[in-house]
Amino acid sequence: MKILLIAYEYPPIVSAQSLRWFYLANEMAVAGVKVDILTTRIRDRWGFSGRIHPDIRLHRCFPGPFIHCPEWFLKSRVAVETAANCQPPQDRPDNPSGPLSRGYGMLRDFLDKIVFPDVRSEWFPFAWKMLNRLLGSESYDVLVSSHEPGVDVLLGLAARKKFGIPWVVDLGDPLLAPYTPWWRVRLDLYVEGVVVQRADHMIVTTPAVMRLLQDRHHVSSARFTVVPQGFDKNRQWFLPGKKIEDGSVQFSPSNRTLKIVFTGTFYRHFRKPGEFFKALQQTENIHLIIAGNVTSFLSEIKSLGNKVTVLNKQNHELCLYLQRSATLLLNIGNTQAYQIPGKLFEYFGACRPILHLSGSEMDPASEILARTRRGVVAANNSQDIFSMLQHLYRFWEMGMLDGQFDLSVESVENYSWESASRQVRGVMERICVRSS
Secondary structure: OOEEOOOOOOOOOOOOHHHHHHHHHHHHHHOOEEEEEEOOOOOOOOOOOOOOOOOOOEEEEEEOOOHHHHHHHHHHHHHHHHHHHOOOOOOOOOOOOHHHHHHHHHHHHHHHHHHHHOOOHHHHHHHHHHHHHHHHHHHEEEEEEEEOOHHHHHHHHHHHHHHHEEEEEEEEOOOOOOOOOOOHHHHHHHHHHHHHHHOOOEEEEHHHHHHHHHHHHHHHHEEEEEEEOOOOOOOOOOOOOOOOOHHOOOOOOOOOOOOEEEEEEOOOOOOOOHHHHHHHOOOOOOOEEEEOHHHHHHHHHHHOOOHEEEEEEEEHHHHHHHHHHHHHEEEEEEEEEOOOOOOHHHHHOOOOEEEEEEOOOOOOOOHEEEEEEEEEEEEEHHHHHHHHHHHHHHHHHHHOOOHHOOOOOHHHHHEEHHHHHHHHHHHHHHHHHHOO
16 A cells, blocks of 8 residues: 655654654554655754654655745854854844744744635645646555645645545644634635545544534544544654753752653643643642743743743653653643643653643543543642642652552553554555545
8 A cells, every 4th residue: 555645744843743644654654554755845943853764755845935934044144154153143033032033933923814724835836746746657545634734635635636536634633723813714614624525534633523523514424533642652763862861951959849741832722821830839849841832921930930940842852751751741631622632642651640631621631541540630720730739749759659540551552653553554445445
């Protein structure tokens, strides 16, 4: 079986959808599936150290002028600075606190609201040219679109119409999402309906997303397969890098300090850490380490003083290390009940207890944690969180915390990327049988 994957976000880009297909494609290649990937040509700013299976063929092309602009600018400035043997200035586009970076971010936010589906759609003409060449010269059994971003779906939709190739859409999120600008709701709903009707099959991350799309577009559940995010069961896809010592993460010299780790991104509208910060402020001997984007919460974090250490955005290898070294892992549920942050499943691979803050009464993560005995759940309000932190601290102080949970790999094996890839391969094989 030979598949062509359209994935704008693929390593060295590090995002939930990028890592999803990094792992899935690798596991599928191990199983003998021929995988070609059409993706962007972007400089590695993330220090990605993962190993891409040697049988995977990558076809990279220009991402578009706006996304490429800071790449070109940075390359030019570095060349000038190196020749002059001087220190780089603080206004580089990759410096998150620099004025150029802030200005570029504001412009991108604006363009994301007026370009459909977002500014990454500028990749379409460059990717379309290469996609035509690949589909015209190679024989693929299935075409796959990885969403997000939406441009992957638009490319797949156009290729399905022109070439008639079987098409599978991996919907990380519905096209019509809570963050869709108000003026575009009808357009997103229409395009989502076209995609759902024309795709041969859809892969979604939760049963709730499947039910949402069924209700919106009146399609059968037989056209969906639920494949959640996962974890690397065998820890085989990241090359051993420089050893990271605990001493590089300064959090507290006290042996009585419980270390909580969060890796990922907070959001003001649907993944809110504010109540946890309030609860943490009331505790003693509990320290939070954050590896991720906290730009929107700098003032709240600053008020916590030495109760928190912020490492900003780190490479994936360091995040995995921090997870494995944690006493307790923090996960915050989304307010929209049809989604589960993929971080929850990544945490399973760390074999550490999880404190999950439910984003809603229908939060699906609560049932998963109860069934796997992998963690505890508290409502996302400061009073409940404080009580749970006190409860967990007492168990930890007595050396009994880990014993309250099943921290084995076997208990969560069904959520491994190896298991997920078998499900995806099954989808592809059924599509191939139907189209033959």
